[in-house]
Amino acid sequence: MITDILVIGSGISGLTYAIKIGEQNPELQLTIISKNNLLETNTRYAQGGIAVVSNFQKDSYDKHIEDTLIAGAGKCDKEVVKFVVEEGHERLQELMDWGTQFDKKEKGLHLTKEGGHSENRIVHHKDSTGLEIQESLIRKIKTFPNISLLENHTLVDLITDHHTGSLNKRCYGAYVIQNLEQEIIRISSKITVLSTGGAGQLFSHTTNPLNATGDGLGAAYRAKVLMKALPFVQFHPTALYPKIEGNTFLISEAVRGEGGILINSKGERFMLKYDPNAELAPRDIVARSIANEILKSDQEYVYLDCRNINKQDFINQFPTILKNCKKIDLNPLIDLIPVIPAAHYFCGGIQVNPFGETILKGLYAIGECSYTGLHGANRLASNSLLESLVFSHRAALNSLKEINGNLPSKEFYENVPEWNGAQYIYDEKISATEKLKKNLQKIMASKVGIFKTSEGLIKAESELKEIFLKTKDIYNENKLTLEVCELRNMVSVAYLMIKQSQELKENIGVFYNHDNVA
Numbered sequence: 001m002i003t004d005i006l007v008i009g010s011g012i013s014g015l016t017y018a019i020k021i022g023e024q025n026p027e028l029q030l031t032i033i034s035k036n037n038l039l040e041t042n043t044r045y046a047q048g049g050i051a052v053v054s055n056f057q058k059d060s061y062d063k064h065i066e067d068t069l070i071a072g073a074g075k076c077d078k079e080v081v082k083f084v085v086e087e088g089h090e091r092l093q094e095l096m097d098w099g100t101q102f103d104k105k106e107k108g109l110h111l112t113k114e115g116g117h118s119e120n121r122i123v124h125h126k127d128s129t130g131l132e133i134q135e136s137l138i139r140k141i142k143t144f145p146n147i148s149l150l151e152n153h154t155l156v157d158l159i160t161d162h163h164t165g166s167l168n169k170r171c172y173g174a175y176v177i178q179n180l181e182q183e184i185i186r187i188s189s190k191i192t193v194l195s196t197g198g199a200g201q202l203f204s205h206t207t208n209p210l211n212a213t214g215d216g217l218g219a220a221y222r223a224k225v226l227m228k229a230l231p232f233v234q235f236h237p238t239a240l241y242p243k244i245e246g247n248t249f250l251i252s253e254a255v256r257g258e259g260g261i262l263i264n265s266k267g268e269r270f271m272l273k274y275d276p277n278a279e280l281a282p283r284d285i286v287a288r289s290i291a292n293e294i295l296k297s298d299q300e301y302v303y304l305d306c307r308n309i310n311k312q313d314f315i316n317q318f319p320t321i322l323k324n325c326k327k328i329d330l331n332p333l334i335d336l337i338p339v340i341p342a343a344h345y346f347c348g349g350i351q352v353n354p355f356g357e358t359i360l361k362g363l364y365a366i367g368e369c370s371y372t373g374l375h376g377a378n379r380l381a382s383n384s385l386l387e388s389l390v391f392s393h394r395a396a397l398n399s400l401k402e403i404n405g406n407l408p409s410k411e412f413y414e415n416v417p418e419w420n421g422a423q424y425i426y427d428e429k430i431s432a433t434e435k436l437k438k439n440l441q442k443i444m445a446s447k448v449g450i451f452k453t454s455e456g457l458i459k460a461e462s463e464l465k466e467i468f469l470k471t472k473d474i475y476n477e478n479k480l481t482l483e484v485c486e487l488r489n490m491v492s493v494a495y496l497m498i499k500q501s502q503e504l505k506e507n508i509g510v511f512y513n514h515d516n517v518a
């Protein structure tokens with residue numbers, strides 16, 4: 001199959017990029033693939049909203065820039081922070097023009113405040129902002145006759161000079177597994193965009209959906225593309241402890257903002273011991289404090305007590321949280337909510353320039369799978385959806401320039417080789433992948449999670465090596481399946497994260513190694 005532009009991933013990044021190209025260029029053929037249905041993305045789970053300066057009487061770009069730089073602990077790229085904040089306003093307007101609804105107040109938008117923000121600047125749709133964005137983008141994308149949507153199609157590997165035998169240092173599309181048929185097809189393309197989201201599934205507890213296995217990162221690594229800042233994983237302090245449908249559901253920070261307090265297994269409020277801002281301390285501090293309390297107790301969670309929040313306010317503000325708690329017979333208005341920190345957001349990723357370009361020509365990375373320099377060592381709340389909007393726009397503009405430039409011939413793309421891999425499945429070995437995945441998650445959670453030690457990182461590396469060897473064995477001897485594909489990526493990303501963590505000698509932002517403490 002041949003397409004002009006291949007977009008891998010259907011979250012806010014991939015869909016925004018595709019709309020931008022599709023709207024202005026009906027002559028170009030775009031293909032979007034997504035691992036599951038178009039809706040199942042990190043985007044759809046976003047609750048809080050998008051940080052955008054909108055109230056210019058009280059707020060300013062300078063204040064938002066300053067807040068972002070403080071959160072990033074001196075590791076942000078200042079130029080990137082500046083243009084992302086300044087371009088956000090226009091990008092938000094486009095999103096609304098495409099049909100996304102945000103809550104309104106009097107004449108303007110209703111703005112909330114989250115940790116680390118000096119002003120109210122979070123635009124939102126109740127507590128289900130991501131779902132509203134995702135659904136409106138899907139409605140919009142379906143109006144373009146020149147955009148093909150392939151659900152249940154999973155990226156296996158990027159096509160590079162290694163496959164074509166050329167020396168262009170370009171990407172020529174991707175090999176993609178059809179999840180249902182379990183067949184691998186070749187999609188060659190002039191431009192390829194990775195918008196595959198995060199990799200929360202590397203850890204036992206995560207707020208990310210099951211498909212967030214770091215596939216874009218794994219494929220980019222195999223294509224020798226640079227990866228940066230992987231150890232900076234933001235853990236959300238309060239995810240619901242029992243999993244619902246395999247996922248850990250997020251209990252938004254806003255609940256603590258409204259008065260929810262944290263209580264340990266002995267029934268004691270503990271956050272004041274750790275920080276004068278108590279439950280409203282920065283996320284990394286709250287997450288570390290909870291992890292510490294859990295380590296000291298014989299219980300795998302602490303409690304969030306919301307009983308002092310006005311009941312009607314809770315019902316009005318947090319309908320999604322209420323609904324999800326009820327799924328497990330919890331009523332937050334009268335019961336304590338068991339919570340645990342969970343891997344939430346990857347500040348690092350595939351290194352890109354201010355236009356989303358990687359070092360491989362024709363390959364872009366946007367959204368959570370990329371490292372742009374915006375977040376540095378810690379992301380300011382609600383800056384990630386903003387980053388996706390701004391970089392999708394910039395990458396789209398740049399792609400259009402590139403596609404009209406000097407590219408290999410049509411025949412070259414037609415002759416890109418098909419996938420060349422094993423064709424047989426030995427069930428016994430394939431069934432081992434689930435166990436290997438669980439082991440990997442345990443290693444990462446216990447040794448590469450919120451607290452690390454230098455010895456733990458060495459152990460993690462050697463334990464991961466065993467999983468790597470078994471995965472390699474399965475990969476080499478069997479026809480590739482979706483599960484093996486995911487495991488292979490998880491192993492690669494875990495390995496890179498461990499190696500980069502070993503090199504970090506200072507505790508900064510969300511990164512914490514006990515042995516780095518002076």
Ligand SMILES: Cc1cc2nc3c(=O)[nH]c(=O)nc-3n(C[C@H](O)[C@H](O)[C@H](O)COP(=O)(O)OP(=O)(O)OC[C@H]3O[C@@H](n4cnc5c(N)ncnc54)[C@H](O)[C@@H]3O)c2cc1C
Nearest residue numbers: 009010011013035042043048049155197215367368382385
């Ligand atoms: C619970 C939760 C709450 C959040 N709240 C906020 C918030 O309030 N504000 C904020 O700014 N950010 C928030 N975030 C972060 C934000 O939602 C994400 O960073 C952002 O949505 C990422 O968008 P994306 O388009 O880059 O990736 P995603 O939305 O994750 O989309 C990834 C896409 O890639 C596809 N994909 C993955 N692997 C493959 C593959 N191998 N082949 C084909 N397709 C693949 C997936 O199927 C999916 O379509 C939250 C995240 C979570 C999990």
